[in-house]
């Protein structure tokens with residue numbers, strides 16, 4: 001299950017500066033799952049979010065058709081609240097998906113989750129068709 005994979009990915013989070021641990025699991029059209037965690041850096045700005053780690057792993061393996069992403073996160077590896085994707089990650093999702101179809105699952109637990117489309121979280125985004 002995608003949410004479970006996101007929790008597993010969060011275990012790998014490298015977040016010694018923010019102590020905010022995030023995991024993501026991305027489902028492709030041909031049923032593969034790519035996981036990702038946030039990876040921080042002493043210089044701060046090179047940090048990469050869990051969602052982008054998962055998406056870039058997939059694209060680098062030749063996968064560009066995405067169905068859904070599950071995201072879990074929280075301070076000190078605990079899950080108190082939903083963890084919505086940052087604006088940069090929404091923009092990266094916009095590049096590879098149809099916003100009305102791509103589903104973003106924000107989870108607090110395996111049972112407690114919310115589903116959105118990218119179009120709901122990132123309306124009127126700038127995409128490849130705008131160039």
Ligand code: THU
Nearest residue numbers: 018020022038049050084085086
């Ligand atoms: N972060 C993610 O990985 N994904 C999100 O959706 C929100 C924020 C990371 C970036 C940084 O390492 C830490 O969480 C605190 O912002």
